[in-house]
Amino acid sequence: MRTPRIRLPHSLAGRLFATQIALVAAVVAGCAVFAYLADRDQAQESARRQVTAAAVAVAASPAVQTAVRERDPAVHLQPYAEQVRRDTGVDFVTIMSPGGVRWTHPDPLRIGERYLGHTEAALEGHTFSETYTGTLGPSVRTVAPVRDEDGRVTGLVSAGITVDAISAQVRDQILVFLGVALTVLAFGGAGTYLLIARLRRDTHGMNAAELARMRDYHEAALRAVREGLLMLDGRHRVALVNDGGRELLGLRGDVVGLPVTELGLPPSLTEALLAPGPRVDEVHLTDERVVVLNTSPVAGGERHGTVVTLRDHTELQALSGELDSVRGFAEALRSQAHEAANRLHAVVSLIELGRADEAVEFATAELELAQALTDRVVAAVAEPVLAALLLGKAAQANEHGVELVLTEDSRVDDGLLPPDLSARDLVTMLGNLIDNAVDASCASGARPPRVTVTVRADGAELLLRVGDTGPGVPPEAADEIFRRGWSTKTTPSGSGTPGGAPGGTLAGTGRGLGLALVRQAARRNAGTVALADAPAGGAEFTVRLPLQHVRTTEGVPV
Numbered sequence: 341m342r343t344p345r346i347r348l349p350h351s352l353a354g355r356l357f358a359t360q361i362a363l364v365a366a367v368v369a370g371c372a373v374f375a376y377l378a379d380r381d382q383a384q385e386s387a388r389r390q391v392t393a394a395a396v397a398v399a400a401s402p403a404v405q406t407a408v409r410e411r412d413p414a415v416h417l418q419p420y421a422e423q424v425r426r427d428t429g430v431d432f433v434t435i436m437s438p439g440g441v442r443w444t445h446p447d448p449l450r451i452g453e454r455y456l457g458h459t460e461a462a463l464e465g466h467t468f469s470e471t472y473t474g475t476l477g478p479s480v481r482t483v484a485p486v487r488d489e490d491g492r493v494t495g496l497v498s499a500g501i502t503v504d505a506i507s508a509q510v511r512d513q514i515l516v517f518l519g520v521a522l523t524v525l526a527f528g529g530a531g532t533y534l535l536i537a538r539l540r541r542d543t544h545g546m547n548a549a550e551l552a553r554m555r556d557y558h559e560a561a562l563r564a565v566r567e568g569l570l571m572l573d574g575r576h577r578v579a580l581v582n583d584g585g586r587e588l589l590g591l592r593g594d595v596v597g598l599p600v601t602e603l604g605l606p607p608s609l610t611e612a613l614l615a616p617g618p619r620v621d622e623v624h625l626t627d628e629r630v631v632v633l634n635t636s637p638v639a640g641g642e643r644h645g646t647v648v649t650l651r652d653h654t655e656l657q658a659l660s661g662e663l664d665s666v667r668g669f670a671e672a673l674r675s676q677a678h679e680a681a682n683r684l685h686a687v688v689s690l691i692e693l694g695r696a697d698e699a700v701e702f703a704t705a706e707l708e709l710a711q712a713l714t715d716r717v718v719a720a721v722a723e724p725v726l727a728a729l730l731l732g733k734a735a736q737a738n739e740h741g742v743e744l745v746l747t748e749d750s751r752v753d754d755g756l757l758p759p760d761l762s763a764r765d766l767v768t769m770l771g772n773l774i775d776n777a778v779d780a781s782c783a784s785g786a787r788p789p790r791v792t793v794t795v796r797a798d799g800a801e802l803l804l805r806v807g808d809t810g811p812g813v814p815p816e817a818a819d820e821i822f823r824r825g826w827s828t829k830t831t832p833s834g835s836g837t838p839g840g841a842p843g844g845t846l847a848g849t850g851r852g853l854g855l856a857l858v859r860q861a862a863r864r865n866a867g868t869v870a871l872a873d874a875p876a877g878g879a880e881f882t883v884r885l886p887l888q889h890v891r892t893t894e895g896v897p898v
Contacts, residue, residue: 360532361532364525364528364529364532368522371521375513380506383506383510384480384506387480387501387506388480390428390429390430391430391481391482391499391501392467392469392482392484394482394499395433395467395482395483395484395498396467397424398424398484398497398499399484399487399496399497401420403416403420404420404495404497407420408435408437408443408486408494408495409494413443414444414452417435417443417444418443418444418448421433421434421435421444422444422446425446425499430499430500431446431476431479431500431501431502432445432479432498432500433498433499434455434497434498434500435496436455436495437495437496438463438494438496440459441453441454442454442455443495445475447475450475455474455496455498456472456474457470457474457481457483459496462484462493462496463493463496465493466485467482467485468482468483471503476500476502477504478503479500479503480500480501480506481499481500481501482499483496483497485497567649567650567651567652568584568585568589568648568650568652569581569585569647569648569649570585570648570649571646571647572600572648573645574645575599576599576600576601576613576646577597577599577600578596578597578598578599579645581595588626588629589609589631600614601614606625608624609624609626609631609633612624612633612635613633613646618635619633619634619635623653625860628860628864630653630856630857630860631650631651632651633649634648634649635648686702687699687702690702716746717730720746720750721746721750721751721795722752722753722754723752723753723757724754725766726752726766729767729771730744730770737791740778740782741782742781742789742791743789743791744778744793745791745792746794747792747794749794750793750795750796751796752795752796756887757887758887758888761802761887762861762864765861768858769861769883770793770795770804770806772854772855773804773881774793774806776806776855776881777808777810777879778808780808780809780879781809781878784808784878788809789809790876791806791808791809792808792876793805800886800887802885803884804882804885805881805882805883807878807880808876808879809874809877810878810879812874812877812878812879813879818871821855821871822855855869855881862885865886866885867884868883868884869881869882869883870882870883
């Protein structure tokens with residue numbers, strides 16, 4: 341025959357309920373046992389004091405001291421002893437001779453029999469107590485001597501209460517205590533049930549193992565998701581942030597519990613996080629990244645907080661810039677191909693007209709001009725990425741009617757750049773600076789429009805300097821040009837504004853990020869970006885990158 345298995349509650353709330361009920365029951369049972377033992381001892385001690393008082397009082401009574409000397413003491417002592425017994429509430433009062441012959445007893449038939457118990461100490465003049473089994477059963481009794489005027493022991497008095505009577509008294513007290521204990525247990529169980537019911541709702545009936553497993557999955561999911569997740573409470577303090585959020589926002593240390601205003605974020609990003617309404621696909625800049633922010637308030641009758649998601653668009657923005665450069669190169673190549681075709685037609689026409697010398701002179705002049713620029717760039721800049729970028733940008737600038745000039749002191753040998761200096765960052769920095777300079781030179785109307793580029797290894801650092809002939813940057817706009825939204829492009833109304841010139845526009849998403857990306861790339865490589873006035877009157881940007889630097893993570897050298 342199979343023994344039925346006891347099914348324990350599986351949910352965490354059920355187990356806690358069972359545990360608490362068992363704990364309360366154990367406490368109540370323990371208290372009951374302790375109360376029983378304590379009451380029993382107390383009842384015995386109380387009975388001992390009661391019978392001692394009765395025995396001593398009877399032994400000291402003058403009537404008793406006189407009656408014990410008479411011929412038949414029982415005649416006078418029996419009624420007296422019964423009256424004392426009823427008045428004091430003891431079970432028996434036995435007055436006896438020094439030899440132990442009873443003169444009184446609750447059962448008159450027992451008068452004249454010998455007393456069952458010890459009397460030696462009383463015969464020596466001492467009052468003592470003991471628990472002894474007599475004719476009425478086990479009892480707590482006290483024996484006191486009766487003395488005459490000379491101090492001689494002329495009789496003995498024994499008063500007692502049976503153990504059954506004491507036990508009955510204890511049982512009555514225990515029953516009262518058990519009633520109180522059961523009431524406490526009932527109220528405690530009801531209160532526990534209400535708390536556990538709330539816990540069951542909050543934990544959806546899951547047990548401890550399921551909650552632990554869910555927490556493990558929760559932690560693993562937060563770490564695995566590359567997107568940033570930030571949760572704010574109703575007071576705009578950080579309640580949770582995953583590793584992706586820490587990386588995207590550049591947070592260090594324990595930020596849980598800190599207000600958003602103390603995270604050291606850019607003002608525009610802080611303002612977006614504090615906004616009461618939702619935000620959708622907003623582009624913001626941190627010191628090193630371009631992030632897209634979405635916020636959603638969490639409400640349940642009242643506002644409880646905000647859930648913020650962050651996506652990294654730094655790489656996407658860099659790729660967009662590279663794509664723009666490739667498109668520009670393609671346009672430049674298409675235009676050059678068209679111009680080459682025109683020149684080829686001119687050469688063919690000169691030959692057909694019999695002017696071979698003019699045809700050779702015209703063709704070699706164009707070749708010499710293009711080859712001179714290529715030779716100049718390749719000779720000065722042996723780094724292939726920078727050389728290719730400069731040649732491509734020169735072709736683009738030429739299509740816009742802008743002359744790109746590489747200064748005489750430009751010099752970068754091949755292999756000089758450290759391997760951890762990203763080629764993409766170099767393209768981002770130098771390419772965006774040249775594009776802005778070309779736009780500014782075109783918009784200024786200066787003749788001839790020119791962009792001056794310096795690329796050289798200057799001691800322990802790489803120097804990238806780009807100057808233009810544009811209108812320059814006013815001092816009050818020197819900080820604004822590096823934030824998101826500043827653009828050298830044309831406003832929607834068509835009024836062109838050079839980069840940094842008065843009236844510079846705040847472009848929409850995806851525009852006005854060039855200089856911000858330049859500064860981010862410089863910071864990632866422990867470099868700096870500085871703005872000054874160009875000798876030709878325009879703006880001049882200088883990027884300095886240490887050649888022996890260690891690439892940074894979250895803005896801190898590692």
